[in-house]
Amino acid sequence: MKQLLQRLDTGASTIVEVPVPRAGASQLLVETRASIISAGTERMLVDFGRAGLIEKARSQPDKVRQVIDKMKTDGVGPTLEAVRAKLEAPIPLGYCHAGVVVEAGANVSGFAPGDRVVTNGSHAEYVRVAPLLAARIPAGVSFEHAAFTPLAAIGLQGIRLAAPTLGETVVVYGLGLIGLLTVQLLRANGCRVIGIDRDTSRLGLAERFGAIPLDGTQGNVAARVHALTGEVGADAIANAGLELGRARCRPRRR
Secondary structure (H helix, E strand, O other): OEEEEEOOOOOOEEEEEOOOOOOOOOOEEEEEEEEOOOHHHHHHHHHHHHOOHHHHHHHOHHHHHHHHHHHHHHOHHHHHHHHHHHHHOOEEOOOOEEEEEEEEOOOOOOOOOOOEEEEOOOOEOEEEEOHHHEEEOOOOOOHHHHOOHHHHHHHHHHHHHHOOOOOOEEEEEOOOHHHHHHHHHHHHOOOEEEEEEOOHHHHHHHHHOOOEEEEOOOOOHHHHHHHHOOOOOOOEEEEOOOOOOOOEEEEOOO
16 A cells, blocks of 8 residues: 655655555554645644754754753763664654544444544555544545544644633634634634734635634734733633644633
8 A cells, every 4th residue: 555654854755655554453444535634734744854953953952852861871872873763764644534444453342344434544545543533424524524623623622621611702823724623613612713824815714714813914913912802812822823733722811
């Protein structure tokens, strides 16, 4: 089967031929029908791979500290070998996937071959996933639409953590895929939404979905949010920046 792999040392993305996996006792094997490219997360990995060692270190200071600690205990040589091996090992890209179950492990219940499912699988012709990371696709929903589910789930998890209530104001900062899905979920939750981005087309979409659009390149954004909320401020902020490829919300301190 074909699978897309990414090298972190060079940034090169390649499609390779690999064996079709078998489902373990507690796993599903799913044949792919559609997968979504997460422009933020996957672009971030490509950009990271193409960067030099200094840029890589600057972008991940926590990892630098781990390397330094490892040098203190294991020595310079073994640590450098471990870092090089980590960077050279290709990683699969993708986490928004939909397909058909072709094999269910002996310990799996609730799924059977032929089920249409959405999973967090990678860009590959077949993926092996845990049942916990799969869900049935309702009748009438296409594979293409279902594959967006993991992105929406990221936004939904942020909303659940913030727990906004009816009528509260939430700022969504970053109107990419996750941001726009978060806008719609918040509006369905009865929230007033202020969407901030620098892209006029994204701002237009957010407005269509019921958000108040704010161009992040124009003026003092914080002051404008305060003006729109009667100088009270937002009740929660969802940072759905494409660099991170995930949403996180936090309630405003009162």
